[in-house]
Amino acid sequence: MRNMSLREKKKIETKNRIFEVSGKLFKEKGFENTTIDEITKEAGIAKGTFFNYFPTKESLVFYFAEQKADLICDLTENEAVGHLHTKERIKKFLVSLAESYEKDKDLTKLLFFEYGRYIKSSGNAPDKDRNPHSRLMKVILDLLEEGIKKREVKVSVDTRIAAEALNAVYFHTLMVWLKSENELSFSRDISAKIDLLFDGIGD
Amino acid sequence: MRNMSLREKKKIETKNRIFEVSGKLFKEKGFENTTIDEITKEAGIAKGTFFNYFPTKESLVFYFAEQKADLICDLTENEAVGHLHTKERIKKFLVSLAESYEKDKDLTKLLFFEYGRYIKSSGNAPDKDRNPHSRLMKVILDLLEEGIKKREVKVSVDTRIAAEALNAVYFHTLMVWLKSENELSFSRDISAKIDLLFDGIGD
DNA sequence: ATTTAAATATGACCATGGTCATTAATGACC
DNA sequence: GGTCATTAATGACCATGGTCATATTTAAAT
Structure with missing residues (x-):
């Protein structure tokens, strides 16, 4: 966890952020009613980035x-x-x-x-x-x-x-x-x- | 079944055609891989018509x-x-x-x-x-x-x-x-x- | 036969999940 | 510090499920 490149740290951080934001939004509005756009917007990333971490x-x-x-x-x-x-x-x-x-x-x-x-x-x-x-x-x-x-x-x-x-x-x-x-x-x-x-x- | 208006007959016929065509296509290519466009095209109806018979x-x-x-x-x-x-x-x-x-x-x-x-x-x-x-x-x-x-x-x-x-x-x-x-x-x-x-x- | 109202059909249109060529960030090597 | 290959980020773009105002067809009323 310590000798990790900036890249690796950022990667993990981004994945976690997507995960947490998704969970929050799913709880608030349900799975179907939450859009990828909302998730990425709230996570502060572009839409395409989402699909670098989760295929669907x-x-x-x-x-x-x-x-x-x-x-x-x-x-x-x-x-x-x-x-x-x-x-x-x-x-x-x-x-x-x-x-x-x-x-x-x-x-x-x-x-x-x-x-x-x-x-x-x-x-x-x-x-x-x-x-x-x-x-x-x-x-x-x-x-x-x-x-x-x-x-x-x-x-x-x-x-x-x-x-x-x-x-x-x-x-x-x-x-x-x-x-x-x-x-x-x-x-x-x-x-x-x-x-x-x-x-x-x-x- | 006999004293049925043209309207009613057509309606039933259309619904059945959608149903049969869907079944055929689902078997052939699976549910996800079959599009509404294909179904309606094969059934000879417009896209909107499909949704008059099946909500989704x-x-x-x-x-x-x-x-x-x-x-x-x-x-x-x-x-x-x-x-x-x-x-x-x-x-x-x-x-x-x-x-x-x-x-x-x-x-x-x-x-x-x-x-x-x-x-x-x-x-x-x-x-x-x-x-x-x-x-x-x-x-x-x-x-x-x-x-x-x-x-x-x-x-x-x-x-x-x-x-x-x-x-x-x-x-x-x-x-x-x-x-x-x-x-x-x-x-x-x-x-x-x-x-x-x-x-x-x-x- | 004509008019009229209701039922039905239509396809342009929209929203959203997912793709991909392009751009930017990173770090190994000099 | 500069160069370059690798990796990640980006957003324009596409495909498809679903909507809706409009057009067409039918059945009844006159």
């Missing part, structure tokens, strides 16, 4: 997504929850993840309603492991495998299938919740669904 | 989605599967739905990768019950409630929660499958996940 307007969303992805890792590391039941650990993880999203609800909405496009284009991206989707899968997979060792998860369970199911339920619940503006039901809903997944529907 | 380019996707939604209802009606176990009925329903999507994979992809936007804007739409999402939920809810009566589903299960979970898993699996180009794994995957949901993860 949408790519800003992916950049936000990656920032969020880092957060997922942090969440798993700094909590001592090893003693809890696997189900509770997963629940706790997903709920606290949701709570962190809650802090920045507008940005999160943006992220999730662009989710389809995100998935689409992140498929062949080189940063396959830097998106929230992959990170989440990995964390849940690890938890499930530990769960098997502790005999809290059926040995017969295919962890990939189970992780995908949990993942699906999580994203879907988050989506419905974000859409419905209902602030209260999310943790209850996700908890209920995790219980269901662990205990099963069948009689 | 995206709204075409919703129209496709609604057509698909009708199919979901058809699927439930014309099969005599009342004797099967609830789990198998749900499985059968979702797999045959997926098979029907498979016939028109390009259009289905389009539909699902615009899914985020679809969900977003269909939230306050007047045709709340005409989208695939709502239809699917309703069918699954009915099946689960029957399942409870037959004691094949735990009485303690909240059918809304369970239906949402099944829905989530279905859409997620379909999405992953569409993305991965892997033609073979879908029915196996969805079957495995439904089994998991019915039997539970926990030991």
